[in-house]
Amino acid sequence: MAIMATSLLCPDMNESGVCSGRARQAPAHVPTVVLLIGMAGSGKTTVMQRLHAHLHPQSKRPYIVNLDPAVTHLPYTPNIDIRDTVQYPEVMKQYQLGPNGAILTSLNLFTTKFDQVLGLLDKRKDSVDYILIDTPGQIEAFTWSASGSIITEALAASYPTVVLFVVDTPRTGNPATFMSNMLYACSILYRTRLPFIVLFNKADVLDCDFAIDWMKDYDAFQTALHAMTPDGHDPPYMHSFVQSMSLVLDEFYSILSPVKFSAVTGLGSQELLVALEKAKVEYEQEYKPELERMIAERNQRVAGEKQQQLSKLMRDIKLEEEKEGKQDKGKGKQK
Numbered sequence: 001m002a003i004m005a006t007s008l009l010c011p012d013m014n015e016s017g018v019c020s021g022r023a024r025q026a027p028a029h030v031p032t033v034v035l036l037i038g039m040a041g042s043g044k045t046t047v048m049q050r051l052h053a054h055l056h057p058q059s060k061r062p063y064i065v066n067l068d069p070a071v072t073h074l075p076y077t078p079n080i081d082i083r084d085t086v087q088y089p090e091v092m093k094q095y096q097l098g099p100n101g102a103i104l105t106s107l108n109l110f111t112t113k114f115d116q117v118l119g120l121l122d123k124r125k126d127s128v129d130y131i132l133i134d135t136p137g138q139i140e141a142f143t144w145s146a147s148g149s150i151i152t153e154a155l156a157a158s159y160p161t162v163v164l165f166v167v168d169t170p171r172t173g174n175p176a177t178f179m180s181n182m183l184y185a186c187s188i189l190y191r192t193r194l195p196f197i198v199l200f201n202k203a204d205v206l207d208c209d210f211a212i213d214w215m216k217d218y219d220a221f222q223t224a225l226h227a228m229t230p231d232g233h234d235p236p237y238m239h240s241f242v243q244s245m246s247l248v249l250d251e252f253y254s255i256l257s258p259v260k261f262s263a264v265t266g267l268g269s270q271e272l273l274v275a276l277e278k279a280k281v282e283y284e285q286e287y288k289p290e291l292e293r294m295i296a297e298r299n300q301r302v303a304g305e306k307q308q309q310l311s312k313l314m315r316d317i318k319l320e321e322e323k324e325g326k327q328d329k330g331k332g333k334q335k
């Protein structure tokens, strides 16, 4: 009976109950990539510092990548830093760009070398548990740029990847601001389709229970919204617009994991690690199979296109040969 029970875990078990082959090997160690995304000043860098400090005593090893070329001071030492490769002030000068354009161009330049970053991560993947990626404060430079997509997709194709969307809780107390923040989160989720955690940061300044309540209870949000904009004070289209938006977002909230956090006090650090583990499982069960299906579909399409091109080439060669044969016959008759 004991052997029967274990054989479920070990499909390669022999008659003497000895487990052989691939099932005996421990599952490969794979670090989780955490992409920290959030509005300027939401606390990404401080969250990174807190996570770093929280992981070390638990013997969980982080590996930090800084993708913000414009940051002047970091309270930690990143393992990979975009600033070592691209000089942001030089990019501004050389390409005559403003601050945002220079961030985008720096990111584009860095992306051309991202295969080297992947190479470094590959070398370190067995000895780290989390790969933490800090992104530029100008959120759109990462979330709406081609380089941001390339970096995200390259990471998500190799590692379980999670988006950690950092929200400045004290600045989201107004229902309209809250909804704008959530719409932004929704657009990032739509683009990346990755497991998504909403981190309500700065909970030491303002408790985020109200926001979690708005996410869980449609009526609570409507009441807050109504209290802020009593009927008759808004243009007529506004009420129905906000109503439809809240309905759309209501569906979206069900797939989000909110975490109450303070990068300053450390509140919610353990809850964040639990949420990250859950997101990793979600990646393995939902994102990865979908990714593999897409890759298989693309390979099939490419193979089909190659076959079509080959058939066309063979047809052309045959036609050419037939044409040459006819010309030879014609010449023979003339003689």
Ligand SMILES: Nc1nc2c(ncn2[C@@H]2O[C@H](COP(=O)(O)OP(=O)(O)OP(=O)(O)O)[C@@H](O)[C@H]2O)c(=O)[nH]1
Residues within 6 Å of the ligand: 038, 039, 040, 041, 042, 043, 044, 045, 046, 047, 068, 071, 136, 137, 138, 201, 202, 203, 204, 205, 261, 262, 263, 264, 265
């Ligand atoms: N009270 C409080 N302040 C915080 C917390 N997290 C960050 N801050 C403060 O918020 C400010 C911005 O924090 P940063 O970590 O620089 O924010 P960021 O998102 O990296 O900023 P950018 O790089 O400009 O996008 C700093 O003054 C931090 O000290 C928090 O949990 N509580």
